[in-house]
Amino acid sequence: DGDLLSRTADAAVDGRKSTTAAAVVALDSNPPKGTRDFYPPDMRLRSWLFDQWRSVASLYGFSEYDAPVLESESLYTRKAGEEVTGQLYNFVDKGGRNVALRPEMTPSLARMVMAKKGGLPLPLKWFSIPQCWRYERMTRGRRREHYQWNMDVWGVSGIEAEAELLSAMVTFFVRVGLTSDDVGIKVNSRGVIAEVLAELGVPEDKFASTCVLVDKLEKVPLDEIREDLEALGLERSTIERLTSVLTNTSIESISGVLPPGSRAIEQLSALLDLCDAYGIRDWVTFDASVVRGLAYYTGVVFEAFDRRGALRAIAGGGRYDRLLETFGGEPTPAAGFGFGDAVIVELLRERNILPSFEGSGFDIVVFAMGSDLYRAAVEVASVLRAEGRTVDLILEDKKAKWVFKHASRNEAGYCVIVAEAEYENGEVVVKDLSVGEQRTVKIGALGDWAKEAFQS
Numbered sequence: 001d002g003d004l005l006s007r008t009a010d011a012a013v014d015g016r017k018s019t020t021a022a023a024v025v026a027l028d029s030n031p032p033k034g035t036r037d038f039y040p041p042d043m044r045l046r047s048w049l050f051d052q053w054r055s056v057a058s059l060y061g062f063s064e065y066d067a068p069v070l071e072s073e074s075l076y077t078r079k080a081g082e083e084v085t086g087q088l089y090n091f092v093d094k095g096g097r098n099v100a101l102r103p104e105m106t107p108s109l110a111r112m113v114m115a116k117k118g119g120l121p122l123p124l125k126w127f128s129i130p131q132c133w134r135y136e137r138m139t140r141g142r143r144r145e146h147y148q149w150n151m152d153v154w155g156v157s158g159i160e161a162e163a164e165l166l167s168a169m170v171t172f173f174v175r176v177g178l179t180s181d182d183v184g185i186k187v188n189s190r191g192v193i194a195e196v197l198a199e200l201g202v203p204e205d206k207f208a209s210t211c212v213l214v215d216k217l218e219k220v221p222l223d224e225i226r227e228d229l230e231a232l233g234l235e236r237s238t239i240e241r242l243t244s245v246l247t248n249t250s251i252e253s254i255s256g257v258l259p260p261g262s263r264a265i266e267q268l269s270a271l272l273d274l275c276d277a278y279g280i281r282d283w284v285t286f287d288a289s290v291v292r293g294l295a296y297y298t299g300v301v302f303e304a305f306d307r308r309g310a311l312r313a314i315a316g317g318g319r320y321d322r323l324l325e326t327f328g329g330e331p332t333p334a335a336g337f338g339f340g341d342a343v344i345v346e347l348l349r350e351r352n353i354l355p356s357f358e359g360s361g362f363d364i365v366v367f368a369m370g371s372d373l374y375r376a377a378v379e380v381a382s383v384l385r386a387e388g389r390t391v392d393l394i395l396e397d398k399k400a401k402w403v404f405k406h407a408s409r410n411e412a413g414y415c416v417i418v419a420e421a422e423y424e425n426g427e428v429v430v431k432d433l434s435v436g437e438q439r440t441v442k443i444g445a446l447g448d449w450a451k452e453a454f455q456s
């Protein structure tokens with residue numbers, strides 16, 4: 001029974017059943033550990049978030065770029081003990097290459113700049129929304145992938161770049177309905193640590209690892225880190241001095257403990273003054289304990305946090321003036337931030353300001369009353385689509401009751417019915433689902449009807 005193709009398919013399924021009758025194990029329908037599926041409702045929210053990110057980036061004159069999710073592992077072999085390189089999603093490919101799923105976007109950006117060998121007109125204001133990966137032992141059951149809005153300015157050495165980035169971040173927060181009562185941005189400069197270490201004669205090559213360890217102080221007590229700092233070769237006195245400086249929460253107080261004329265303090269003061277000019281000063285707060293966990297930051301660093309303190313950092317960034325040199329490139333100043341898709345959604349959900357998607361269906365549902373009119377329904381749908389209307393054409397012979405339920409569930413505005421009697425008169429029935437009225441429209445006038453019905 002049935003045509004050859006369906007008979008072949010049935011045989012294949014039966015064959016599978018017969019050979020593996022004892023062990024027919026259903027496919028595991030879950031996505032791989034630590035990853036997410038985005039069903040249409042999830043995707044509507046994700047697309048909305050990405051659209052907000054894209055429109056703010058465009059408002060600030062940033063251009064979108066992208067790079068492969070797969071990169072050479074060598075982009076991430078930094079030896080500063082960072083979490084991000086310690087959890088690399090790396091493997092050896094079939095060509096024997098050491099590759100990794102990117103854990104962050106900045107190294108790919110640096111590689112792309114390197115590839116152009118100074119041929120790119122600076123400054124660059126580029127953004128991207130890459131999916132980034134980490135391979136974390138599932139002991140902590142955390143996600144292994146997220147989407148991270150990256151905004152970067154290359155070729156500007158002044159804090160004007162950081163101020164513009166902070167302003168863009170705040171513009172996004174305001175756009176999605178958050179205020180400076182909900183979210184703050186802690187600002188500091190690693191220049192403070194650099195000056196303290198220099199004053200105490202600590203070699204520069206200890207700087208990145210010291211910062212990565214100091215960043216861990218946010219999560220683990222000092223005595224757990226103290227050993228690591230001593231293992232780095234820092235004297236106890238240096239550690240004490242460092243920790244005493246980092247507990248300052250005002251620029252005034254920290255100025256008193258730093259060498260006079262500190263460049264880091266000068267820059268932070270200038271940055272906070274520019275924040276005033278942007279009208280975002282109340283979002284921003286100096287906090288000497290913020291150093292962020294990436295090894296390559298060299299100057300200003302910042303992180304957005306929810307003021308109720310319930311969530312992990314919303315976003316983070318800073319200046320990284322030496323990254324290109326570590327890749328063998330020319331010294332090029334750079335600053336940027338990364339903004340993950342998960343924490344912000346948690347925050348909006350908790351604040352109950354997630355967008356709702358009424359009317360996210362289609363304009364019109366078209367269906368044929370009886371399969372002998374299906375061809376006519378195709379023509380009607382095509383006329384309406386040519387007018388730019390989104391049309392859900394019912395592909396099977398369904399009862400009107402089912403179609404109307406389907407249309408209202410998808411918040412369609414109209415149902416266009418191809419029915420025998422009207423069709424013989426060259427007409428279709430148009431049902432306005434918002435008011436429940438229906439009328440007939442000449443098929444030749446459907447285009448004008450659509451223009452008029454959707455003129456708003």
Ligand SMILES: Nc1ccc(Br)nc1
Pocket residue numbers: 084103104132133134143144145146
């Ligand atoms: N770097 C990174 C990658 C993936 C996730 Br989830 N979190 C951080």
